[in-house]
Amino acid sequence: MSNNVTFTEKLRSSGLRPTKQRIEICKLLFNRANTFHFTINDLNKLLNKTSEKKISLATIYNTVHAFKKKGYLKEISINSERSYFDTNVTNHHHFFDESNNELIDLDNKYVEKITISKSLPGKKIKSVEVLVKVANNN
Amino acid sequence: MSNNVTFTEKLRSSGLRPTKQRIEICKLLFNRANTFHFTINDLNKLLNKTSEKKISLATIYNTVHAFKKKGYLKEISINSERSYFDTNVTNHHHFFDESNNELIDLDNKYVEKITISKSLPGKKIKSVEVLVKVANNN
DNA sequence: AATTTAACTTATAATGATTCTAAACTAGTG
DNA sequence: CACTAGTTTAGAATCATTATAAGTTAAATT
Ligand SMILES: [Mn+2]
Ligand SMILES: [Mn+2]
Ligand SMILES: [Zn+2]
Ligand SMILES: [Zn+2]
Numbered sequence: 323m324s325n326n327v328t329f330t331e332k333l334r335s336s337g338l339r340p341t342k343q344r345i346e347i348c349k350l351l352f353n354r355a356n357t358f359h360f361t362i363n364d365l366n367k368l369l370n371k372t373s374e375k376k377i378s379l380a381t382i383y384n385t386v387h388a389f390k391k392k393g394y395l396k397e398i399s400i401n402s403e404r405s406y407f408d409t410n411v412t413n414h415h416h417f418f419d420e421s422n423n424e425l426i427d428l429d430n431k432y433v434e435k436i437t438i439s440k441s442l443p444g445k446k447i448k449s450v451e452v453l454v455k456v457a458n459n460n
Numbered sequence: 461m462s463n464n465v466t467f468t469e470k471l472r473s474s475g476l477r478p479t480k481q482r483i484e485i486c487k488l489l490f491n492r493a494n495t496f497h498f499t500i501n502d503l504n505k506l507l508n509k510t511s512e513k514k515i516s517l518a519t520i521y522n523t524v525h526a527f528k529k530k531g532y533l534k535e536i537s538i539n540s541e542r543s544y545f546d547t548n549v550t551n552h553h554h555f556f557d558e559s560n561n562e563l564i565d566l567d568n569k570y571v572e573k574i575t576i577s578k579s580l581p582g583k584k585i586k587s588v589e590v591l592v593k594v595a596n597n598n
Numbered sequence: 599a600a601t602t603t604a605a606c607t608t609a610t611a612a613t614g615a616t617t618c619t620a621a622a623c624t625a626g627t628g
Numbered sequence: 629c630a631c632t633a634g635t636t637t638a639g640a641a642t643c644a645t646t647a648t649a650a651g652t653t654a655a656a657t658t
Contacts, residue, residue, distance in 0.1 A: 339605060339654055362644085378608045383645070399537040417580060432578035436590060440570035442555060445594040452574060452590050456583040477625055477634060500615085516637045521616070 336392045343377050347385050357410040359425040362386060398425065415452040428454060474530045481515045485523050495548040497563035500524060536563065553590040566592060
């Protein structure tokens with residue numbers, strides 16, 4: 323996703339009507355160079371600044387869940403206080419900075435192949451992800 | 461921790477009074493051969509079966525948080541639906557079985573050393589943990 | 599272009615897990 | 629036994645999230 327017309331097409335192609343609320347949210351989430359990690363609360367505050375007319379909190383929840391369901395967002399659980407959403411929907415690794423509660427992508431190319439010499443009978447692996455918790459020095 | 465007397469001593473030594481509720485919960489959590497992964501709801505249901513007199517839900521919350529604070533339990537976030545607690549408080553890896561929402565320890569010896577060729581300036585690493593999501597075959 | 603329909607947005611209410619409160623109880627101290 | 633600080637508890641409060649249902653809008657149909 324990159325510009326408004328593309329957002330409109332993208333939404334329509336996945337069976338979601340391109341409402342002005344959804345396009346507004348798309349611009350905010352996907353018009354970015356880098357991955358964006360956010361909580362519902364972050365998004366709500368951002369939209370209050372950015373957006374002309376207020377988007378109701380119910381719509382923000384609806385939209386984020388609709389986007390997650392369509393595969394445009396991924397939910398990441400790091401701690402019980404906050405739930406994060408991620409515009410990078412691939413399987414990937416993260417740093418979590420405990421000093422400021424910030425999630426940061428850790429590209430697969432920086433993590434040497436992970437070899438696991440144990441398997442669970444009758445189960446297949448869906449994903450293997452690393453979480454590196456960090457904090458400020460001293 | 462292993463038997464009642466030990467629980468009493470252990471609790472006392474960490475500044476927690478060995479009440480019958482706490483010892484009851486200790487027995488349930490720590491008198492086990494293997495690590496135990498549970499939600500507050502799991503624990504509540506288990507205590508209803510096991511325990512003679514009912515332990516109030518507030519006490520279960522209080523106790524789990526007290527044990528976490530003292531370092532006898534670790535909280536694990538896997539998804540936004542449930543928060544798990546873990547009697548294995550070391551840094552370690554997990555399988556998460558999406559077919560039945562079960563958390564399973566993945567011992568460090570089964571995971572080849574994880575090498576990360578990226579660091580964040582001014583930040584130090586607190587933990588590196590792998591989460592392997594699995595599900596039933598076919 | 600007007601009509602019709604289903605999808606969507608929204609304010610507001612409901613829900614439910616967790617936390618708080620404050621009164622009764624208990625472990626530990628002497 | 630008497631005292632104190634810590635603990636348990638039922639019930640109330642909180643708050644993030646979800647549900648409701650009435651109004652609005654996109655888009656298909658005529
Ligand atoms: Mn959610
Ligand atoms: Mn908690
Ligand atoms: Zn990410
Ligand atoms: Zn574990």
